[in-house]
Amino acid sequence: MSQHETTAATPEGGLENLLREERSFPPSEEFAAQANARPDLYERAAADREGFWAEQARELLTWSEDFTEVLDFSAAPVARWFGDGRLNAAYNAVDRHVEAGHGDRVALHFEGEPGDTRTITYADLKEQVSRAANALEALGVRTGDRVAIYLPMIPEAVIAMLACARIGAPHSVVFGGFSAEALHSRINDAEARVVITADGGYRRGKASALKPAVDEALAKGTPVEHVLVVERTGQEVPWTEGRDVRWADALAAASPEHTPVDVEAEHPLFILYTSGTTGKPKGILHTTGGYLAQCAFTHKYVFDLKPETDVYWCTADIGWVTGHSYVTYGPLVNGATQVLYEGTPDTPGKDRWWDLVEKYKVSILYTAPTAIRTCMKWGAEYPGKHDLSSLRVLGSVGEPINPEAWMWYRRTIGADRTPVVDTWWQTETGAIMISPLPGVTAAKPGSAQVPLPGISAEVLDERGQPVPNGGGGYLVLTQPWPAMLRGIWGDPQRFYDTYWSRFEGMYFAGDGAKKDDDGDIWLLGRVDDVMNVSGHRLSTTEIESALVSHPIVAEAAVVGAKDDTTGQAVVAFVILRADAIERADEAGEGADVVAELRNHVAKEIGPIAKPRSILVVAELPKTRSGKIMRRLLRDIAEGREAGDVTTLADSSVMDQISKGMQR
Numbered sequence: 322m323s324q325h326e327t328t329a330a331t332p333e334g335g336l337e338n339l340l341r342e343e344r345s346f347p348p349s350e351e352f353a354a355q356a357n358a359r360p361d362l363y364e365r366a367a368a369d370r371e372g373f374w375a376e377q378a379r380e381l382l383t384w385s386e387d388f389t390e391v392l393d394f395s396a397a398p399v400a401r402w403f404g405d406g407r408l409n410a411a412y413n414a415v416d417r418h419v420e421a422g423h424g425d426r427v428a429l430h431f432e433g434e435p436g437d438t439r440t441i442t443y444a445d446l447k448e449q450v451s452r453a454a455n456a457l458e459a460l461g462v463r464t465g466d467r468v469a470i471y472l473p474m475i476p477e478a479v480i481a482m483l484a485c486a487r488i489g490a491p492h493s494v495v496f497g498g499f500s501a502e503a504l505h506s507r508i509n510d511a512e513a514r515v516v517i518t519a520d521g522g523y524r525r526g527k528a529s530a531l532k533p534a535v536d537e538a539l540a541k542g543t544p545v546e547h548v549l550v551v552e553r554t555g556q557e558v559p560w561t562e563g564r565d566v567r568w569a570d571a572l573a574a575a576s577p578e579h580t581p582v583d584v585e586a587e588h589p590l591f592i593l594y595t596s597g598t599t600g601k602p603k604g605i606l607h608t609t610g611g612y613l614a615q616c617a618f619t620h621k622y623v624f625d626l627k628p629e630t631d632v633y634w635c636t637a638d639i640g641w642v643t644g645h646s647y648v649t650y651g652p653l654v655n656g657a658t659q660v661l662y663e664g665t666p667d668t669p670g671k672d673r674w675w676d677l678v679e680k681y682k683v684s685i686l687y688t689a690p691t692a693i694r695t696c697m698k699w700g701a702e703y704p705g706k707h708d709l710s711s712l713r714v715l716g717s718v719g720e721p722i723n724p725e726a727w728m729w730y731r732r733t734i735g736a737d738r739t740p741v742v743d744t745w746w747q748t749e750t751g752a753i754m755i756s757p758l759p760g761v762t763a764a765k766p767g768s769a770q771v772p773l774p775g776i777s778a779e780v781l782d783e784r785g786q787p788v789p790n791g792g793g794g795y796l797v798l799t800q801p802w803p804a805m806l807r808g809i810w811g812d813p814q815r816f817y818d819t820y821w822s823r824f825e826g827m828y829f830a831g832d833g834a835k836k837d838d839d840g841d842i843w844l845l846g847r848v849d850d851v852m853n854v855s856g857h858r859l860s861t862t863e864i865e866s867a868l869v870s871h872p873i874v875a876e877a878a879v880v881g882a883k884d885d886t887t888g889q890a891v892v893a894f895v896i897l898r899a900d901a902i903e904r905a906d907e908a909g910e911g912a913d914v915v916a917e918l919r920n921h922v923a924k925e926i927g928p929i930a931k932p933r934s935i936l937v938v939a940e941l942p943k944t945r946s947g948k949i950m951r952r953l954l955r956d957i958a959e960g961r962e963a964g965d966v967t968t969l970a971d972s973s974v975m976d977q978i979s980k981g982m983q984r
């Protein structure tokens with residue numbers, strides 16, 4: 322049986338196996354006795370939701386001006402939390418820990434892929450962030466200006482984000498694996514004035530380049546005035562005098578003192594682009610006070626963080642929301658010590674992660690199911706070579722975790738001792754929403770289980786009615802929460818249409834879910850045209866647009882097919898232009914066409930979007946109204962008989978495609 326037969330991509334896929342899961346892992350007495358979370362958190366939050374969040378915001382953050390107002394949802398769906406309070410995110414993440422006498426505590430244990438290391442204390446971080454903030458100001462960046470960040474996983478990525486936050490300049494981090502084209506559209510959408518990048522970074526034992534992609538993006542026309550370039554690999558890079566500035570020079574010239582700019586709680590902290598159901602990525606907007614409060618709260622309770630003794634490691638890249646909330650903001654606001662690792666898990670060997678856990682005595686590990694399944698595939702001998710006894714909490718995020726992977730994570734990595742927390746949330750939610758609490762919840766392998774204290778979720782049927790226990794439907798959030806997105810950058814209508822129009826007055830997340838007999842929630846994956854490949858969100862439409870932008874492609878349809886390792890994989894069906902087919906036939910270039918198109922997608926979007934397979938077809942299955950029936954293509958891509966074809970305009974199309982697949 323494939324691992325994925327138990328995790329359906331859509332509610333109609335059926336989840337019968339999952340709901341038969343009866344294993345339960347109650348917290349041990351020792352863990353519960355020392356846990357941050359207590360069962361009464363739920364009751365306190367239920368009794369007075371707003372009072373509960375106000376208490377968390379005051380306890381976990383330092384405000385330069387206290388708030389009197391907690392939630393204002395009068396302009397729904399845009400919420401204001403702690404609206405009349407003022408604070409600074411970088412001050413909360415850095416300075417106040419130094420002022421409290423923790424300047425010598427390690428903030429970041431950085432490990433480069435080649436094995437170079439840097440230890441950065443909170444005092445070091447304060448100096449670096451202050452210098453970087455002064456450097457940005459010297460380049461003309463003011464409060465409210467946007468700054469794009471395109472960096473590998475090096476300390477400067479965190480420093481750059483915090484430097485922006487320090488001056489109240491919203492950052493827009495673009496994942497380093499995205500192409501020049503993707504970078505260009507994100508820079509322009511946010512109208513960034515400055516880009517912070519590096520010459521390159523280390524990946525799979527090699528120095529890969531980043532700066533050339535920035536040059537290529539800027540050549541297409543952008544409002545960018547300056548590019549700050551971190552020297553990471555020392556490779557030669559093209560240089561534009563006057564525009565490009567060396568990070569090291571700019572920081573050396575800047576003062577190590579900088580007064581953080583106090584902003585309103587609702588001041589924009591960042592924009593982060595994520596794939597939606599149309600071709601154009603959405604710039605998800607997060608603001609300061611509510612976002613930080615929920616990041617800090619969830620990080621403290623879901624991971625049971627003890628900042629004095631824990632070593633925390635989240636393997637996410639800062640290009641994704643997990644890297645924002647659980648590398649940069651949550652952990653640093655809580656004064657945690659964390660590991661930051663630049664490279665891949667199998668360089669130089671398949672035990673690199675476990676080597677790092679042993680070396681830094683990591684006690685809390687937060688990673689994605691795709692990584693866990695990859696490690697499962699490699700085998701237990703790799704973690705087995707290392708002492709992993711420091712681990713005490715394991716977290717999972719990004720996609721549904723199948724019970725087999727959950728069990729392996731707990732047994733092989735956690736010695737059958739550590740709680741595993743499966744955390745459901747999204748770029749849009751800003752912070753964890755549904756998760757067990759270690760020390761409180763009896764965990765069920767494969768289920769995110771319960772909304773956190775102060776969070777309200779429900780599973781609704783087609784007509785918007787809550788499903789009974791045992792039923793399945795659509796996951797919605799029924800009450801505003803502090804870290805919720807405040808909109809889509811520059812597109813309020815799309816914000817409303819995407820999330821708030823399906824069910825009156827409720828946020829529809831785009832995920833299918835079921836409630837089991839105990840009322841616990843099981844996530845089933847996306848119900849829209851968004852794929853989840855290795856925990857990364859990709860839009861079918863965006864990849865289709867990329868394919869169609871190639872001159873030889875007439876039409877394209879993309880589906881996410883189940884994949885044992887990556888969760889889903891991109892499978893594309895393309896119709897070539899007639900003249901292109903003739904030319905390819907003459908030259909005998911069939912295979913080259915596929916390779917060419919895969920590379921084209923990598924160039925347009927990024928290597929993560931490369932289709933696993935591309936099938937050249939003569940026709941696509943369409944309804945009479947011309948809608949491509951992706952459901953049928955998914956059947957083919959997953960090796961099944963195609964389902965109901967009666968709504969097709971031409972039902973013979975599927976036979977032709979299946980034959981093509983068998984060849």
Ligand code: 6R9
Nearest residue numbers: 718719720721743744745746747748844847
């Ligand atoms: C944090 C993050 C969000 C989508 C979300 C859902 C899927 C995330 C999950 C999960 C099941 C979990 N997802 N965590 N599905 N169980 N624990 O991943 O944000 O990149 O915006 O993706 O990921 O489908 O809607 P983002």
